[in-house]
Amino acid sequence: MPLTMAKAGERNSIKKVGGKTETRQFLENLGFVPGGFVTVITEISGNMIVSIKESRVAISREMARSIIV
DSSP: GGGSSSTTTEEOOOOESSSOHHHHHHHHHHTTOTOOOOEEHHHHHHTTEEEEEEEEEEEEEEHHHTTEO
């Protein structure tokens, strides 16, 4: 399922990162790689704040749709 469907507070394993090449590279540089773990902190106006590799990152809903957990 896409990250946009994950519930806040749940730790999810990343299965795949899709999207355009630039988007994939950007997300991989932030730590969104298959096998990694991501936790949704909150969703504000469609954008998401997530915890990845001990950091909090804000990503757009469009980018979150590219991350399959």
